[in-house]
Amino acid sequence: MVKKTKKPIYPFEDWTIRETEFSIETNYRNETIFAQANGYMGMRGNFEEGYSGPDGTSLKGTYINGFYEIHDIIYPEGGYGFAKTGQTMLNVADSKIIELYVGEEKFDLLKGKIHFYERVLDMKKGCVERKIKWESPSGKIVNVKIKRIVSLQRQHLAVISFSVEPINFTGNIKFVSAIDGDVRNITESEDVRVGSNLKGRVLETVERGANDFEGWISQKTQKSNLSYTCAMKNELIGTEKYEVLNNVKEDRVEVAVAFKAEKNRVYILNKFISYYTSKDCDKSETMKLALEEVRRAQEDGFCKIEKEQEEFLQSFWEDADVVIEGDKALQQGIRFNMFHLLQSVGRDGKTNIAAKGLTGEGYEGHYFWDSDIYILPFFLYTKPEIAKALIMYRYNLLDAARNRAKELGHKGALYPWRTIDGPECSAYFPAGTAQYHINADIVYALKRYVEATNDLDFLYDYGCEIVFETARFWEDLGAYIPLKGNKFCINTVTGPDEYTALVDNNAYTNYMAKMNLEYAYDIANKMKKEVPEKYQKVASKLNLKDEEIASWKRAADNMYLPYSEELDIIPQDDSFLYKERITVDEIPEDQFPLLLHWHYLNIYRYQICKQPDVLLLMFLQREKFTIEQLKKNFDYYEPITTHDSSLSPAIFSILANEIGYTDKAYKYFMMTARMDLDDYNDNVKDGIHAAAMAGSWSAVVNGFGGMRVYTDELHFTPRLPEGWKMLSFNVKYKGRKINVKLTHEESVFTLLEGEPIEIFYFDRRVLIKSGENILKGYEEK
């Protein structure tokens, strides 16, 4: 049930997000919207010149993906095996600072008078530009233009170009460009999803310095044994008469550049910023590398970096762009989402994509199953090399997952529900460790990756270990239960829907575990036959015996798959249908999200869902269910789903589409496509919802585009909304790149790369040949 709609905040523009007015009320939120990142580091849209608004209207934030502090997790009433150590992505030194002094007056949007204000995120250029015409309290007018780029090409680099033009005076101007190391994370919040358990300031400055136009700060964490350097190099353009003054304080390094500015002339301070951490190189090297980076960048010049950025994005959009003709709001929303996904994703195999990207501190910068189930498909079918990096990240976590399984008395590996680099960081196990399905989610992502890329080397060299160790875990976790006809049951788990916890035989978990076990069995046999040496190597490493592999098959074959005869639906778990059913309609609006207003005991007591669970399963394993089954389950679960999770609406949109609930499909898509742009949940200030953004791509491609991937082939059953004129997107699959262009008249599949390939179009097998393949509309069905 679609509860909410929101008024759009920004004007509908194809490639840009435009803020036309500055306001304290929306500043915090817009810091997220205009946040920039490159997968390695992220900067919130804080003003370079500073912000003097009241507390709670801004969060100065700069983040490095996977750079964290640890802290003890203290439970008032703990238990064996509870997660002991938390990890929190750190807010690192703020290098965005460029203060501007007009005479003695400091440029500040909250003082003086704003004659013109505009901030534009250009998603083709990968640049945020602010243009302001500002009058100082004493009446001096300046035009200010600030461009910021966080380089997608050079992941350690960000650049700011700050220009000022005196309009009605000639006089002294001063820039103060700084790195400020006196930073800390949010530590207190009413909302359990926000705020960390770090106490006070964490980062200690161990080196700082400045030299002419350069400055640097090195800091280290207290407990996680990590360190980093932030360096800057500044250049002044517009005059050669200036004075440079360096000011080095305990935690702050400033380069001040003062000069006399003439009326109607433009002066620019370019600032090149770099971060290197001890995860990138030896501890002792971070300063050297960061300084080299900014010097190289300055030599190359701002323009080159600007151009690189545009080129990078051109290539990205060539692969990834989704064109919607006929709905400007959605066109803008979907691009915004894809842009932020690119900004957020770690591409180095050592980092992943945090729940809030690199735009805020919600969920402490942790990685969840969101990456594997919701986000990975977007990259897999547009930028498969990024998908590979995400899975490689999971491979690199395998030892930690083995340790966790062992700690809990299990065989194999158990991935953490939430983590940065390995240990379980979830401090509420019923909605954390109990979500064992994470194991199968990762395998599902891997399986999809291998199917879509035929990257068997990756599977045999790395992936198979994940699959075997997780299969091993499932076989150990479950049990053959006599009163269930000796079926293989997996008890005491929490499924994706966190509004029901600690249940037996969660359908999602059991189906996914079955897939995991079967895949392990199949791969083992395939490897034995096709790459016996590699198989021997991994089998010996994991001490894998044939009997164990057979036991996986046995567990899979006997997996208990819940089904309710009375209702002819799949029950979410053994107990779900025996709870009191309450529909979302019956709950007052002010009670949402329920987790902030109801005790878990009451939430768990009802048939009420935070997000799809059975329905997500049906989407992921679509080939296992008939459309009638899909409809029945949708009709059952939809009225009791609150969508209190941002992951929810996309799946509902996709399935509604397939069932033929076109209105609902569209409404749910609206919710997800513009969830952050329109701030549906009033919490985008805490960061974007990366998984929901990726969900919106799925809602387009899998929903309106009707794409499904199963038994190793692409299927398309497009359903273009009435109001849309055209929908176009690309899909990379098995070395091909196909453009799909849908109108109400026809569907055009253009093979842009690779050999001809057979696909299914409305259940009809079609060979997609080189060039355009025009398939007539739905009547062909």
Place this chain on the structure above:
Amino acid sequence: MVKKTKKPIYPFEDWTIRETEFSIETNYRNETIFAQANGYMGMRGNFEEGYSGPDGTSLKGTYINGFYEIHDIIYPEGGYGFAKTGQTMLNVADSKIIELYVGEEKFDLLKGKIHFYERVLDMKKGCVERKIKWESPSGKIVNVKIKRIVSLQRQHLAVISFSVEPINFTGNIKFVSAIDGDVRNITESEDVRVGSNLKGRVLETVERGANDFEGWISQKTQKSNLSYTCAMKNELIGTEKYEVLNNVKEDRVEVAVAFKAEKNRVYILNKFISYYTSKDCDKSETMKLALEEVRRAQEDGFCKIEKEQEEFLQSFWEDADVVIEGDKALQQGIRFNMFHLLQSVGRDGKTNIAAKGLTGEGYEGHYFWDSDIYILPFFLYTKPEIAKALIMYRYNLLDAARNRAKELGHKGALYPWRTIDGPECSAYFPAGTAQYHINADIVYALKRYVEATNDLDFLYDYGCEIVFETARFWEDLGAYIPLKGNKFCINTVTGPDEYTALVDNNAYTNYMAKMNLEYAYDIANKMKKEVPEKYQKVASKLNLKDEEIASWKRAADNMYLPYSEELDIIPQDDSFLYKERITVDEIPEDQFPLLLHWHYLNIYRYQICKQPDVLLLMFLQREKFTIEQLKKNFDYYEPITTHDSSLSPAIFSILANEIGYTDKAYKYFMMTARMDLDDYNDNVKDGIHAAAMAGSWSAVVNGFGGMRVYTDELHFTPRLPEGWKMLSFNVKYKGRKINVKLTHEESVFTLLEGEPIEIFYFDRRVLIKSGENILKGYEEK
């Protein structure tokens, strides 16, 4: 399955516990065993002269029942409605201190030489006496005798009589009698069941002073707004030539008495100690009252207090004593247990009985359902006025319980799982708030009380409110579930067995809730008829309508009562039988208690029990089940019960007895009767197990004595163990006091007080007339 047996620690003596050797290794434990209390305050068996052993071998403890500090409960990942404020019973000023100086040498058992050592708890006298012959490092020998009494008659008073006799010298002796306010609670422990969340020292000294032989300290808490005064008065006996010196420090007040002692003469320092708190009187009065108390006591003299104590206990034992002829170990164990119960129980209607009595800091001095279900019967049938006080305590908590229900969105009242004076203090809700059965447990206790005493005034004036508000809660909590045939189901609860959590239709809970609802319905109707004015009053106070009362009956009549046809047993809950069954035999010994070695997820995953759940239900509502049902369920649940809860063995003993598993009955009884004396769980150092102690009384009276109370009548089916010659105990019931004396030849019921009464003896109705009623043995069945 009975896993453990332990070697007895103390010699078997009928009325005494005797320690014959001092040892550092057993000191901590013996401080609990020799702890003294009177329901108002408790003192661990710390040595008056001090203790210089290493850390971890002693806990200086003095506690006042219900005197607590509060602290915020901080969750690493919290949730709506989680308990916010913890309460911790405070370790208050130590007034036990009487240091003895022989010349310059301080009397210290860890220095010099011990020629003789003995400590005896005399349970008839209510006194602990230590006798020591000690040789100082320099060779001075003294006889020391120390008696301590915590007065059962005068609840604010404790007295110590410390005598010293020089054996081989004449010389200077000095006593330093002190009150030390520099005290704190244990804050760190590996064991979640021990230790509080208080940080550092809590009590602040606000007044202190000394005057001649008197001294006092007043302290206040930081947050709970409570304060108290501890006062002392000392007197020296044996010489009139002495010097008194007062030493008043920030947190410590000393009265030093120095004199010249002659060889072979006895000198005694008597110390009278009193505590008054701001819960007893106005804040400003505590000092006055405490000083008055010690002055009065000194005037009366140590001997009078000693005598009073013996008289009080004589009366107690006349009512409560259990005589076992033929097993000295058990005779001693059961008396020790009853003695500690008396010591622990709050008798003022404002306090209750903490899980560890007043002997230690385990479970933070909280009251649990232990009081209502396990402990109350002992008092109800021996000292019913104390049972009444315990229920009055629950009545006084009703407003807090109403608030808690409201906070969680429910009607009526929800009692806290653990608390000192009202708020829910459980910080792990799956084994805390989820144990809704506490509501019915309290009503069960009340119902038993009313049955056993006919105290209808109490029921109509107070008790009925508890019954109505809890019935109201149940009706609101449960729901009529279509797929369960529209039966009234109570979902998402935790039953008594904490090794299974958040389940649906826990049998114990449903049966007990049904009782609660029926009782509410019955009382309401009875009151309407018999005391219409009182009914009107309470109905108007609670806004009680006839429809609501009818809804209670409807819920009770339609209550879902689980039963498994396949196994012909009562399943613990809807999911229990579908979990993997694991017997205690299969688990390595070093894994117990499981809660310290397994993650809850794994514990919950198995059919494995911490304690009886279905079996406890069958005991409490014995009349609802046949003996065949009892046996079947016992056979099913016994092998999977770990007895990781000290509440467990007593119930198993009682039921084993009835089924005819005489060996098991005896072994389980051994476990419970001497659980603390023999330190079965290696944790008596943290305090006694009050509920297990009471359980042992039940195991005698309900088990071997075969007493059951149902449909308002007494039933006896005695089964005397082979090795016992005679078992005798008293029962108070409906104004009668009956002595029951069982031998293998006959059963003698002697009516000691009250009118003749009919009872059931082996299902035969018998009139118990004044004097002895000799019933022949079991063949009469």
